[in-house]
Amino acid sequence: MKFLFVHQNFPAQFLHIVRCLARIGQHEIVFITEPNDNIIAGVRKVPYNPLPATSAEVHWTIRELDEAVRRGERVAAAARNLRELGFNPDIIIGHHGWGELLALQDVWPSIPMLGYYEFFYHTEHSDVGFDAEFPTPVDDFPRIRAKNAVNLLALAGPSRGQTPTKWQLSTYPAWAQKSITLLPEGVDLDVCKPDSTARCAPFKIGHWEIASDQRLITYVARDLEPYRGFHILLRALPRILLERRDVRVVMVGGNGVSYGTPPPEGNWRDRIVAELGERLDLSRVLFPGRIPYATYIRLLQRSDAHVYLTYPFVASWSLREALASGCAVIGSDTPPVMEFIRHEHTGLLTPFFDVDRLADTILTVLDDHLLSTRLRTQAREWAEANLSMPDYLAAYLELIAGLIGDRAEGLVSPQKTRPPFDDPRQSHKSKKVTGRHTVAFNDISLSQSRLRSARRR
Numbered sequence: 001m002k003f004l005f006v007h008q009n010f011p012a013q014f015l016h017i018v019r020c021l022a023r024i025g026q027h028e029i030v031f032i033t034e035p036n037d038n039i040i041a042g043v044r045k046v047p048y049n050p051l052p053a054t055s056a057e058v059h060w061t062i063r064e065l066d067e068a069v070r071r072g073e074r075v076a077a078a079a080r081n082l083r084e085l086g087f088n089p090d091i092i093i094g095h096h097g098w099g100e101l102l103a104l105q106d107v108w109p110s111i112p113m114l115g116y117y118e119f120f121y122h123t124e125h126s127d128v129g130f131d132a133e134f135p136t137p138v139d140d141f142p143r144i145r146a147k148n149a150v151n152l153l154a155l156a157g158p159s160r161g162q163t164p165t166k167w168q169l170s171t172y173p174a175w176a177q178k179s180i181t182l183l184p185e186g187v188d189l190d191v192c193k194p195d196s197t198a199r200c201a202p203f204k205i206g207h208w209e210i211a212s213d214q215r216l217i218t219y220v221a222r223d224l225e226p227y228r229g230f231h232i233l234l235r236a237l238p239r240i241l242l243e244r245r246d247v248r249v250v251m252v253g254g255n256g257v258s259y260g261t262p263p264p265e266g267n268w269r270d271r272i273v274a275e276l277g278e279r280l281d282l283s284r285v286l287f288p289g290r291i292p293y294a295t296y297i298r299l300l301q302r303s304d305a306h307v308y309l310t311y312p313f314v315a316s317w318s319l320r321e322a323l324a325s326g327c328a329v330i331g332s333d334t335p336p337v338m339e340f341i342r343h344e345h346t347g348l349l350t351p352f353f354d355v356d357r358l359a360d361t362i363l364t365v366l367d368d369h370l371l372s373t374r375l376r377t378q379a380r381e382w383a384e385a386n387l388s389m390p391d392y393l394a395a396y397l398e399l400i401a402g403l404i405g406d407r408a409e410g411l412v413s414p415q416k417t418r419p420p421f422d423d424p425r426q427s428h429k430s431k432k433v434t435g436r437h438t439v440a441f442n443d444i445s446l447s448q449s450r451l452r453s454a455r456r457r
Contacts, residue, residue: 001407002087005031006075006094006101010038010045013095013116016186018043020393030087032078032100046082048074061143068099068150076103083107090407091400096154096161105158112403113159117180119314120171121147127227127259127311131353134226134260155179160403165315167335181399185317186392187324187383191297194326194380198301205295206288210248210302215366218303218327220252220296220318224269224287227259228316229309229332229352234272236359238279244366249285250299259313300325304372305365309352310334323347324383326376328365330358346382347375 003021005014010033021027022042035047051070054063089111094101096115104113122128123141136144151172154161161180163169169182203210210216217240221228230251241247255267263271269287273280291299300306306327308319315336322329323340329347331337341347348365350357365372401408 001411002028002089003030004089004092005029006092008034008071008098008100010036011040014093016389017393017396030082030089032075046078048078061146062149064147065149069102072099072102075100076107079104079107091404096151099150101159102150102153114400114403115154115159115161117151117161117163117172119168120151121145122171126171127313130311131226162399165336165339167339168314183395183399184386184392185320186389187320187387188389189324189384189387192321192324194376195301198298203298203302205250205291205299206286208286213246215244215247215304216302217247217249217362218299218306221316222253223256223258224251224253225257225260226268227311227313230268231272232309232352232355232358233307234276234280235355236362237285238276239359240362241281241284243363247284247366251285251287252291252296252299254290297325300327303327305330305362307362308337310336312336315340320387323379324387326380328372328375329379330361330365346379
């Protein structure tokens with residue numbers, strides 16, 4: 001079979017399915033992308049030139065649409081060159097958010113297309129307006145609504161869609177959900193797994209060495225910013241550090257802005273640290289920036305309490321990896337998190353804005369060994385039941401086979417073990433990878449050989 005993948009930052013969300021198809025060794029795989037150094041054996045990259053900046057003459061509310069349409073034109077030009085060279089795919093797979101798929105139906109009108117739908121933007125009941133401390137100006141609402149233009153153009157086209165969580169699917173209009181398949185993403189459970197030896201020796205990260213008898217609180221985000229609750233956790237730390245002298249805190253992430261808006265000046269980390277002043281013992285809080293993937297996994301394995309907070313927005317890969325690694329997770333009671341964490345079963349949930357409740361919950365996890373052990377065990381069990389990479393890939397291949405029909409013979413294994421996705425909300429009662437290159441995934445920079453800057457949208 002012939003596969004065409006499209007994403008401006010190869011390999012992006014398609015890393016695992018592309019690797020799977022390449023390892024089969026019977027398929028021709030072409031990937032249209034902007035130039036980068038990332039390489040996957042058996043995959044032919046077809047680059048298109050990066051876009052120039054959008055003209056200042058384009059109205060500010062639709063500059064993202066302008067960029068998407070221009071990007072779609074460049075991808076279509078690359079696709080026409082492929083067609084002239086004799087390459088005609090059996091299926092096209094890409095991400096709708098960047099606009100790259102918009103014109104491909106004109107190049108190959110009869111070829112099925114599977115697009116990744118990540119998020120449908122709203123001006124209420126979602127991320128916008130969630131945090132009153134950092135309000136979105138009403139004047140910005142037209143731009144936010146206009147961000148859905150590419151989504152809507154894609155939904156009006158012939159493609160089929162996929163999305164990884166029920167909550168992400170629910171952000172789309174009811175009429176649109178009918179054309180989007182829920183395809184929960186998997187995790188490499190052989191890499192993201194508990195390791196009892198992680199506490200047997202001092203853990204080194206950056207210039208720090210954390211002793212085996214010290215308690216470690218961990219937090220991971222692509223960038224340290226309000227969207228991922230950085231300000232909430234930082235405000236909870238003074239009390240925790242005062243009550244537990246044996247606690248150390250590692251907060252992984254950059255100082256940029258991945259979501260939302262930047263502060264008036266500087267970065268969010270410096271702003272919140274300055275707000276807390278001497279109440280925060282910075283000698284016991286480490287900000288290592290972005291770290292290698294192997295170090296990140298070891299950090300999760302060593303963690304005594306892992307905090308994951310988010311606005312109602314796309315859940316990070318790090319949440320899945322923390323559960324798979326057997327972390328005792330304290331999460332915000334926001335819908336994206338509640339799809340993964342069942343309170344007092346796979347983790348503990350706290351109200352996003354309740355700093356005192358967050359501090360209480362973290363201290364409870366640190367103090368109650370039996371509770372912590374049970375949460376770790378059940379988190380891993382849930383991950384094994386719901387985040388299996390082989391099951392995810394089997395479901396992915398089955399979805400592809402359903403779209404391409406007779407040409408898919410032999411593509412899907414007759415065995416499919418994935419159970420129905422276990423949604424913890426239904427029972428919730430209360431509200432060995434090494435290398436020198438850096439790969440930025442959903443919310444952490446990962447280190448993976450020859451895969452650099454595969455940043456997720």
